[in-house]
Amino acid sequence: MSQSIEQAWLLAKQRFADINVNVEGALELLDTLPVSMHCWQGDDVAGFENTGGSLTGGIQATGNYPGKAHNAQELRADLEQAFSLIPGPKRLNLHAIYLEADGKVERNEIEPQHFARWVSWAREQRLGLDFNPTCFSHPLSADGFTLSHADDGIRQFWIEHCQASRRVSAYFGRELGTPSVMNIWIPDGMKDLTIDRLAPRQRLLEALDAVMAEKLDRNHHIDAVESKLFGIGAESYTVGSSEFYLGYATSRGTALCLDAGHFHPTEVISDKISSAILFVPRLLLHVSRPVRWDSDHVVLLDDETQAIATEIVRQKLFNRVHIGLDFFDASINRIAAWVIGTRNMKKALLRALLEPTEQLRQLEQHGDYTARLALLEEQKSLPWQAVWDKYCQLHNVPVGGDWLQAVREYETSILKTRKG
Ligand SMILES: C[C@H](O)[C@H](O)[C@@H](O)C(=O)CO
Numbered sequence: 001m002s003q004s005i006e007q008a009w010l011l012a013k014q015r016f017a018d019i020n021v022n023v024e025g026a027l028e029l030l031d032t033l034p035v036s037m038h039c040w041q042g043d044d045v046a047g048f049e050n051t052g053g054s055l056t057g058g059i060q061a062t063g064n065y066p067g068k069a070h071n072a073q074e075l076r077a078d079l080e081q082a083f084s085l086i087p088g089p090k091r092l093n094l095h096a097i098y099l100e101a102d103g104k105v106e107r108n109e110i111e112p113q114h115f116a117r118w119v120s121w122a123r124e125q126r127l128g129l130d131f132n133p134t135c136f137s138h139p140l141s142a143d144g145f146t147l148s149h150a151d152d153g154i155r156q157f158w159i160e161h162c163q164a165s166r167r168v169s170a171y172f173g174r175e176l177g178t179p180s181v182m183n184i185w186i187p188d189g190m191k192d193l194t195i196d197r198l199a200p201r202q203r204l205l206e207a208l209d210a211v212m213a214e215k216l217d218r219n220h221h222i223d224a225v226e227s228k229l230f231g232i233g234a235e236s237y238t239v240g241s242s243e244f245y246l247g248y249a250t251s252r253g254t255a256l257c258l259d260a261g262h263f264h265p266t267e268v269i270s271d272k273i274s275s276a277i278l279f280v281p282r283l284l285l286h287v288s289r290p291v292r293w294d295s296d297h298v299v300l301l302d303d304e305t306q307a308i309a310t311e312i313v314r315q316k317l318f319n320r321v322h323i324g325l326d327f328f329d330a331s332i333n334r335i336a337a338w339v340i341g342t343r344n345m346k347k348a349l350l351r352a353l354l355e356p357t358e359q360l361r362q363l364e365q366h367g368d369y370t371a372r373l374a375l376l377e378e379q380k381s382l383p384w385q386a387v388w389d390k391y392c393q394l395h396n397v398p399v400g401g402d403w404l405q406a407v408r409e410y411e412t413s414i415l416k417t418r419k420g
Protein backbone atom coordinates (compact mmCIF):
# COMPACT_ATOMS: atom_id res chain seq x y z
CA MET A 1 0.00 0.00 0.00
CA SER A 2 2.65 2.50 1.02
CA GLN A 3 4.54 1.92 -2.25
CA SER A 4 1.45 2.63 -4.34
CA ILE A 5 0.74 5.76 -2.30
CA GLU A 6 4.27 6.95 -3.06
CA GLN A 7 3.95 6.21 -6.78
CA ALA A 8 0.59 7.95 -7.02
CA TRP A 9 1.99 10.93 -5.11
CA LEU A 10 4.93 11.31 -7.49
CA LEU A 11 2.67 11.15 -10.53
CA ALA A 12 0.22 13.58 -8.96
CA LYS A 13 3.01 16.00 -8.14
CA GLN A 14 4.00 16.01 -11.79
CA ARG A 15 0.41 16.45 -13.01
CA PHE A 16 -0.04 19.47 -10.78
CA ALA A 17 3.38 20.86 -11.68
CA ASP A 18 2.24 20.75 -15.32
CA ILE A 19 -0.39 23.37 -14.46
CA ASN A 20 2.03 25.34 -12.29
CA VAL A 21 0.65 24.17 -8.97
CA ASN A 22 3.23 23.53 -6.27
CA VAL A 23 1.90 20.55 -4.35
CA GLU A 24 4.45 20.71 -1.54
CA GLY A 25 3.64 24.39 -1.03
CA ALA A 26 -0.05 23.49 -0.84
CA LEU A 27 0.59 20.93 1.89
CA GLU A 28 2.70 23.40 3.85
CA LEU A 29 -0.14 25.90 3.74
CA LEU A 30 -2.68 23.25 4.70
CA ASP A 31 -0.60 22.63 7.79
CA THR A 32 -1.22 26.21 8.91
CA LEU A 33 -5.03 26.01 8.69
CA PRO A 34 -6.61 24.55 11.81
CA VAL A 35 -10.17 23.31 11.80
CA SER A 36 -11.99 23.83 15.10
CA MET A 37 -13.87 20.67 15.98
CA HIS A 38 -16.96 21.15 18.10
CA CYS A 39 -17.11 19.15 21.32
CA TRP A 40 -20.90 18.87 21.19
CA GLN A 41 -20.97 16.21 18.44
CA GLY A 42 -19.67 13.80 21.12
CA ASP A 43 -22.68 13.92 23.43
CA ASP A 44 -25.58 15.38 21.44
CA VAL A 45 -25.12 18.87 22.95
CA ALA A 46 -25.93 17.61 26.44
CA GLY A 47 -22.96 18.93 28.44
CA PHE A 48 -22.14 17.96 32.02
CA GLU A 49 -23.90 20.65 33.95
CA ASN A 50 -27.32 19.12 34.23
CA THR A 51 -27.21 15.63 32.82
CA GLY A 52 -30.73 14.52 32.13
CA GLY A 53 -31.96 18.02 31.25
CA SER A 54 -33.25 18.33 27.73
CA LEU A 55 -31.74 20.21 24.82
CA THR A 56 -33.70 23.40 24.20
CA GLY A 57 -33.25 26.54 22.12
CA GLY A 58 -34.84 25.25 18.93
CA ILE A 59 -32.01 22.86 18.01
CA GLN A 60 -32.20 19.07 17.97
CA ALA A 61 -29.82 16.13 17.88
CA THR A 62 -31.88 13.25 16.50
CA GLY A 63 -30.96 9.58 16.78
CA ASN A 64 -29.97 7.27 19.60
CA TYR A 65 -26.77 5.58 18.48
CA PRO A 66 -25.26 3.93 21.57
CA GLY A 67 -22.06 5.01 23.29
CA LYS A 68 -22.23 8.76 23.70
CA ALA A 69 -19.90 10.44 26.17
CA HIS A 70 -21.39 11.08 29.61
CA ASN A 71 -18.59 12.98 31.26
CA ALA A 72 -15.50 14.98 30.37
CA GLN A 73 -13.13 12.02 30.66
CA GLU A 74 -15.17 10.04 28.15
CA LEU A 75 -15.52 13.01 25.85
CA ARG A 76 -11.79 13.68 25.91
CA ALA A 77 -11.05 10.03 25.19
CA ASP A 78 -13.47 10.11 22.24
CA LEU A 79 -11.93 13.32 20.96
CA GLU A 80 -8.45 11.83 21.17
CA GLN A 81 -9.68 8.88 19.15
CA ALA A 82 -11.14 11.19 16.50
CA PHE A 83 -8.06 13.44 16.43
CA SER A 84 -5.82 10.42 15.84
CA LEU A 85 -7.66 9.82 12.56
CA ILE A 86 -7.61 13.37 11.18
CA PRO A 87 -4.46 14.82 9.65
CA GLY A 88 -3.04 18.28 10.33
CA PRO A 89 -3.83 21.04 12.82
CA LYS A 90 -7.00 21.00 14.88
CA ARG A 91 -8.63 23.10 17.59
CA LEU A 92 -11.42 22.22 19.99
CA ASN A 93 -14.55 24.32 20.41
CA LEU A 94 -16.10 24.07 23.88
CA HIS A 95 -19.46 25.23 25.20
CA ALA A 96 -19.90 26.54 28.73
CA ILE A 97 -22.00 23.51 29.72
CA TYR A 98 -18.89 21.34 29.37
CA LEU A 99 -17.44 22.71 32.61
CA GLU A 100 -16.08 20.43 35.30
CA ALA A 101 -17.03 21.29 38.86
CA ASP A 102 -17.70 19.41 42.08
CA GLY A 103 -21.07 20.97 42.71
CA LYS A 104 -23.58 23.02 40.79
CA VAL A 105 -22.22 26.25 39.32
CA GLU A 106 -24.69 28.84 38.10
CA ARG A 107 -23.99 29.86 34.53
CA ASN A 108 -23.32 33.45 35.54
CA GLU A 109 -20.68 32.20 37.97
CA ILE A 110 -18.52 30.07 35.71
CA GLU A 111 -14.80 30.68 36.11
CA PRO A 112 -11.57 29.62 34.44
CA GLN A 113 -10.98 27.04 37.20
CA HIS A 114 -13.98 25.08 35.91
CA PHE A 115 -12.16 24.55 32.63
CA ALA A 116 -8.65 23.99 33.99
CA ARG A 117 -8.64 20.29 33.11
CA TRP A 118 -9.66 21.08 29.54
CA VAL A 119 -6.75 23.52 29.31
CA SER A 120 -4.12 21.13 30.62
CA TRP A 121 -5.42 18.41 28.31
CA ALA A 122 -5.40 20.84 25.36
CA ARG A 123 -1.80 21.73 26.17
CA GLU A 124 -0.84 18.05 26.13
CA GLN A 125 -2.69 17.53 22.86
CA ARG A 126 -1.22 20.75 21.35
CA LEU A 127 -4.67 22.14 20.67
CA GLY A 128 -6.04 25.65 20.71
CA LEU A 129 -9.42 26.05 22.40
CA ASP A 130 -12.44 28.10 21.33
CA PHE A 131 -15.47 28.84 23.45
CA ASN A 132 -19.22 29.56 23.54
CA PRO A 133 -21.52 30.80 26.29
CA THR A 134 -24.49 28.41 26.52
CA CYS A 135 -27.70 30.42 26.30
CA PHE A 136 -30.07 27.46 26.00
CA SER A 137 -31.05 24.28 27.89
CA HIS A 138 -31.67 26.29 31.07
CA PRO A 139 -34.77 27.26 33.10
CA LEU A 140 -34.08 30.95 32.46
CA SER A 141 -34.22 30.42 28.69
CA ALA A 142 -37.38 28.32 28.86
CA ASP A 143 -39.66 30.99 27.41
CA GLY A 144 -37.40 31.46 24.41
CA PHE A 145 -35.55 34.64 25.39
CA THR A 146 -32.13 35.30 26.93
CA LEU A 147 -30.05 38.41 26.14
CA SER A 148 -33.11 40.13 24.68
CA HIS A 149 -35.44 39.13 27.51
CA ALA A 150 -37.92 41.81 28.61
CA ASP A 151 -37.32 40.93 32.25
CA ASP A 152 -34.33 42.91 33.53
CA GLY A 153 -33.26 40.21 35.99
CA ILE A 154 -33.28 37.40 33.43
CA ARG A 155 -31.54 39.55 30.84
CA GLN A 156 -28.91 40.49 33.40
CA PHE A 157 -28.34 36.81 34.23
CA TRP A 158 -27.48 36.09 30.59
CA ILE A 159 -25.34 39.21 30.31
CA GLU A 160 -23.34 37.99 33.30
CA HIS A 161 -23.06 34.52 31.80
CA CYS A 162 -21.61 35.96 28.59
CA GLN A 163 -19.28 38.26 30.53
CA ALA A 164 -18.04 35.30 32.58
CA SER A 165 -17.64 33.30 29.37
CA ARG A 166 -15.42 35.99 27.86
CA ARG A 167 -13.08 35.68 30.85
CA VAL A 168 -12.94 31.92 30.42
CA SER A 169 -12.21 32.41 26.73
CA ALA A 170 -9.41 34.90 27.46
CA TYR A 171 -7.97 32.40 29.95
CA PHE A 172 -7.86 29.77 27.17
CA GLY A 173 -6.01 32.16 24.90
CA ARG A 174 -3.58 33.28 27.59
CA GLU A 175 -2.77 29.75 28.72
CA LEU A 176 -2.47 28.19 25.30
CA GLY A 177 -0.84 31.05 23.40
CA THR A 178 -3.48 31.20 20.67
CA PRO A 179 -6.57 33.41 20.77
CA SER A 180 -9.85 31.72 21.63
CA VAL A 181 -12.73 32.67 19.36
CA MET A 182 -15.82 33.04 21.53
CA ASN A 183 -19.07 32.84 19.65
CA ILE A 184 -22.35 34.16 21.01
CA TRP A 185 -25.42 32.42 19.70
CA ILE A 186 -28.77 32.93 21.41
CA PRO A 187 -32.03 31.19 20.57
CA ASP A 188 -34.25 34.24 21.17
CA GLY A 189 -37.32 34.38 19.01
CA MET A 190 -41.03 33.76 18.67
CA LYS A 191 -43.15 30.97 17.33
CA ASP A 192 -45.85 33.17 15.95
CA LEU A 193 -46.57 36.58 14.51
CA THR A 194 -44.69 39.16 16.52
CA ILE A 195 -45.99 42.67 17.04
CA ASP A 196 -42.93 44.37 18.46
CA ARG A 197 -39.97 43.21 16.42
CA LEU A 198 -37.89 46.21 17.42
CA ALA A 199 -37.79 46.20 21.23
CA PRO A 200 -36.13 42.77 21.64
CA ARG A 201 -33.48 43.80 19.09
CA GLN A 202 -32.93 47.07 20.94
CA ARG A 203 -32.47 45.11 24.18
CA LEU A 204 -30.12 42.64 22.48
CA LEU A 205 -28.00 45.49 21.16
CA GLU A 206 -27.64 47.01 24.62
CA ALA A 207 -27.06 43.64 26.26
CA LEU A 208 -24.27 42.78 23.81
CA ASP A 209 -22.63 46.13 24.44
CA ALA A 210 -22.72 45.40 28.17
CA VAL A 211 -21.26 41.94 27.55
CA MET A 212 -18.38 43.33 25.48
CA ALA A 213 -17.66 46.36 27.68
CA GLU A 214 -14.66 44.78 29.37
CA LYS A 215 -11.58 45.19 27.20
CA LEU A 216 -9.74 41.92 26.73
CA ASP A 217 -6.44 41.24 25.00
CA ARG A 218 -7.04 40.52 21.31
CA ASN A 219 -4.17 38.04 21.44
CA HIS A 220 -6.18 35.96 23.88
CA HIS A 221 -9.80 36.44 22.97
CA ILE A 222 -11.89 37.22 19.87
CA ASP A 223 -15.62 38.01 20.07
CA ALA A 224 -17.94 36.57 17.41
CA VAL A 225 -21.72 36.77 16.96
CA GLU A 226 -23.90 34.26 15.09
CA SER A 227 -27.18 35.00 13.34
CA LYS A 228 -29.97 32.58 12.52
CA LEU A 229 -33.05 32.55 10.34
CA PHE A 230 -35.32 30.46 12.55
CA GLY A 231 -35.36 27.66 15.10
CA ILE A 232 -37.89 25.08 16.20
CA GLY A 233 -40.45 27.06 18.18
CA ALA A 234 -39.02 30.33 16.85
CA GLU A 235 -40.32 30.07 13.29
CA SER A 236 -41.74 33.56 12.88
CA TYR A 237 -39.18 35.85 14.43
CA THR A 238 -35.52 35.57 15.37
CA VAL A 239 -34.10 38.48 17.33
CA GLY A 240 -30.51 37.87 16.23
CA SER A 241 -31.14 37.95 12.50
CA SER A 242 -28.51 38.21 9.79
CA GLU A 243 -29.04 41.94 9.35
CA PHE A 244 -28.86 42.50 13.09
CA TYR A 245 -25.52 40.79 13.53
CA LEU A 246 -23.98 42.08 10.32
CA GLY A 247 -24.76 45.55 11.64
CA TYR A 248 -23.49 44.67 15.10
CA ALA A 249 -20.24 43.10 13.96
CA THR A 250 -19.59 45.92 11.49
CA SER A 251 -20.23 48.71 13.97
CA ARG A 252 -18.49 47.06 16.94
CA GLY A 253 -15.61 45.42 15.08
CA THR A 254 -16.37 41.89 16.27
CA ALA A 255 -16.08 38.77 14.15
CA LEU A 256 -19.21 37.62 12.35
CA CYS A 257 -20.13 33.95 12.48
CA LEU A 258 -21.70 32.49 9.34
CA ASP A 259 -23.39 29.14 9.94
CA ALA A 260 -24.12 27.22 6.73
CA GLY A 261 -27.53 26.19 8.07
CA HIS A 262 -28.75 29.57 9.21
CA PHE A 263 -30.03 31.13 6.01
CA HIS A 264 -32.82 30.60 3.50
CA PRO A 265 -32.37 27.19 1.86
CA THR A 266 -31.11 28.61 -1.45
CA GLU A 267 -28.63 30.99 0.20
CA VAL A 268 -25.04 29.86 0.63
CA ILE A 269 -22.45 31.23 3.04
CA SER A 270 -19.67 30.76 0.47
CA ASP A 271 -21.06 33.77 -1.36
CA LYS A 272 -21.34 35.83 1.82
CA ILE A 273 -17.66 35.63 2.72
CA SER A 274 -16.40 38.14 0.15
CA SER A 275 -19.08 40.67 1.09
CA ALA A 276 -18.91 40.39 4.86
CA ILE A 277 -15.12 40.41 4.98
CA LEU A 278 -15.11 43.92 3.46
CA PHE A 279 -16.87 45.22 6.58
CA VAL A 280 -15.88 43.01 9.51
CA PRO A 281 -12.37 42.26 10.72
CA ARG A 282 -12.86 38.52 10.90
CA LEU A 283 -15.26 35.75 10.12
CA LEU A 284 -15.98 32.59 12.04
CA LEU A 285 -17.49 29.81 9.96
CA HIS A 286 -19.79 27.13 11.28
CA VAL A 287 -19.48 24.64 8.47
CA SER A 288 -22.52 22.41 8.62
CA ARG A 289 -24.98 20.70 6.28
CA PRO A 290 -28.59 21.79 6.34
CA VAL A 291 -30.94 19.18 4.87
CA ARG A 292 -34.21 21.03 4.19
CA TRP A 293 -33.73 22.96 7.42
CA ASP A 294 -30.98 23.70 9.93
CA SER A 295 -30.62 19.98 10.52
CA ASP A 296 -26.88 20.00 11.30
CA HIS A 297 -26.03 16.90 9.28
CA VAL A 298 -22.40 15.79 9.03
CA VAL A 299 -20.34 17.89 6.60
CA LEU A 300 -19.83 16.29 3.19
CA LEU A 301 -17.26 17.00 0.52
CA ASP A 302 -20.06 18.63 -1.44
CA ASP A 303 -20.24 21.70 -3.65
CA GLU A 304 -20.88 24.14 -0.81
CA THR A 305 -18.13 22.84 1.46
CA GLN A 306 -15.79 23.09 -1.51
CA ALA A 307 -17.01 26.58 -2.38
CA ILE A 308 -16.40 27.74 1.22
CA ALA A 309 -12.85 26.40 1.21
CA THR A 310 -12.18 27.74 -2.26
CA GLU A 311 -13.32 31.21 -1.25
CA ILE A 312 -10.95 31.28 1.74
CA VAL A 313 -8.05 30.17 -0.41
CA ARG A 314 -8.75 32.27 -3.50
CA GLN A 315 -9.00 35.45 -1.42
CA LYS A 316 -6.12 34.39 0.87
CA LEU A 317 -8.23 34.94 3.96
CA PHE A 318 -6.13 32.56 6.03
CA ASN A 319 -5.66 34.93 8.95
CA ARG A 320 -9.13 36.43 8.94
CA VAL A 321 -11.40 33.43 8.62
CA HIS A 322 -11.65 30.94 11.49
CA ILE A 323 -12.96 27.58 10.37
CA GLY A 324 -15.27 25.84 12.82
CA LEU A 325 -17.67 22.94 12.40
CA ASP A 326 -21.22 22.71 13.72
CA PHE A 327 -23.15 19.49 13.30
CA PHE A 328 -24.58 16.96 15.70
CA ASP A 329 -25.74 13.63 14.42
CA ALA A 330 -26.81 11.09 17.04
CA SER A 331 -27.89 8.48 14.49
CA ILE A 332 -24.38 7.24 13.61
CA ASN A 333 -21.17 6.58 15.50
CA ARG A 334 -20.34 10.02 16.89
CA ILE A 335 -16.60 9.64 16.48
CA ALA A 336 -17.08 8.65 12.86
CA ALA A 337 -19.23 11.76 12.43
CA TRP A 338 -16.36 13.96 13.64
CA VAL A 339 -13.84 12.15 11.46
CA ILE A 340 -15.98 12.26 8.30
CA GLY A 341 -16.88 15.93 8.69
CA THR A 342 -13.43 17.17 9.67
CA ARG A 343 -11.60 15.16 7.03
CA ASN A 344 -14.04 16.50 4.46
CA MET A 345 -13.38 20.09 5.48
CA LYS A 346 -9.67 19.47 5.17
CA LYS A 347 -10.04 17.71 1.83
CA ALA A 348 -11.94 20.74 0.56
CA LEU A 349 -9.15 23.03 1.74
CA LEU A 350 -6.55 20.85 0.04
CA ARG A 351 -8.48 20.81 -3.23
CA ALA A 352 -8.78 24.58 -3.06
CA LEU A 353 -5.04 24.90 -2.48
CA LEU A 354 -4.39 22.74 -5.55
CA GLU A 355 -6.44 24.97 -7.82
CA PRO A 356 -4.55 26.86 -10.55
CA THR A 357 -6.18 30.05 -9.31
CA GLU A 358 -3.81 32.51 -10.97
CA GLN A 359 -4.39 30.99 -14.38
CA LEU A 360 -8.16 31.03 -13.86
CA ARG A 361 -8.02 34.64 -12.73
CA GLN A 362 -6.07 35.60 -15.84
CA LEU A 363 -8.59 33.89 -18.08
CA GLU A 364 -11.39 35.76 -16.35
CA GLN A 365 -9.59 39.07 -16.66
CA HIS A 366 -9.16 38.47 -20.38
CA GLY A 367 -12.82 37.62 -20.79
CA ASP A 368 -12.10 34.04 -21.81
CA TYR A 369 -15.00 32.50 -19.93
CA THR A 370 -14.98 29.41 -22.15
CA ALA A 371 -11.48 28.47 -21.05
CA ARG A 372 -12.28 29.44 -17.46
CA LEU A 373 -15.14 26.93 -17.35
CA ALA A 374 -13.22 24.27 -19.26
CA LEU A 375 -10.23 24.47 -16.92
CA LEU A 376 -12.36 24.62 -13.80
CA GLU A 377 -14.07 21.41 -14.79
CA GLU A 378 -10.90 19.62 -15.93
CA GLN A 379 -9.04 20.32 -12.71
CA LYS A 380 -11.77 18.59 -10.72
CA SER A 381 -10.46 15.26 -11.99
CA LEU A 382 -6.80 15.92 -11.33
CA PRO A 383 -5.32 13.44 -8.83
CA TRP A 384 -5.83 15.47 -5.64
CA GLN A 385 -6.72 12.28 -3.80
CA ALA A 386 -3.14 10.99 -4.20
CA VAL A 387 -1.97 14.21 -2.52
CA TRP A 388 -4.49 13.72 0.28
CA ASP A 389 -3.30 10.15 0.84
CA LYS A 390 0.28 11.38 1.06
CA TYR A 391 -0.78 14.08 3.51
CA CYS A 392 -2.48 11.47 5.72
CA GLN A 393 0.62 9.31 5.56
CA LEU A 394 2.89 12.22 6.48
CA HIS A 395 0.71 12.85 9.54
CA ASN A 396 0.58 9.18 10.52
CA VAL A 397 -3.18 8.91 10.19
CA PRO A 398 -4.98 6.20 8.22
CA VAL A 399 -5.20 6.54 4.46
CA GLY A 400 -8.54 6.23 2.68
CA GLY A 401 -11.32 4.44 4.58
CA ASP A 402 -8.86 2.59 6.84
CA TRP A 403 -9.75 4.90 9.72
CA LEU A 404 -13.14 3.21 10.03
CA GLN A 405 -11.52 0.06 11.37
CA ALA A 406 -10.03 2.02 14.27
CA VAL A 407 -13.46 3.53 15.02
CA ARG A 408 -15.05 0.06 14.95
CA GLU A 409 -12.45 -1.31 17.38
CA TYR A 410 -12.98 1.64 19.72
CA GLU A 411 -16.71 1.12 19.49
CA THR A 412 -16.37 -2.53 20.50
CA SER A 413 -13.86 -2.01 23.29
CA ILE A 414 -15.10 1.32 24.73
CA LEU A 415 -18.40 2.68 23.42
CA LYS A 416 -20.33 -0.56 23.81
CA THR A 417 -19.38 -0.77 27.48
CA ARG A 418 -21.11 2.58 28.17
CA LYS A 419 -24.68 2.77 29.33
CA GLY A 420 -26.83 4.60 26.79
C1 LIG B 1 -24.43 24.37 19.84
C2 LIG B 1 -24.10 25.57 18.98
O1 LIG B 1 -23.74 26.66 19.68
C3 LIG B 1 -25.24 25.88 18.07
O2 LIG B 1 -25.29 24.84 17.13
C4 LIG B 1 -25.21 27.21 17.33
O3 LIG B 1 -23.95 27.51 16.84
C5 LIG B 1 -26.20 27.07 16.26
O4 LIG B 1 -25.81 26.97 15.13
C6 LIG B 1 -27.62 27.01 16.59
O5 LIG B 1 -28.40 26.69 15.52
Ligand SMILES: [Mn+2]
Nearest residue numbers: 226259286326
Ligand atom coordinates in the same frame (compact mmCIF):
# COMPACT_ATOMS: atom_id res chain seq x y z
MN1 LIG C 1 -23.78 27.34 14.52
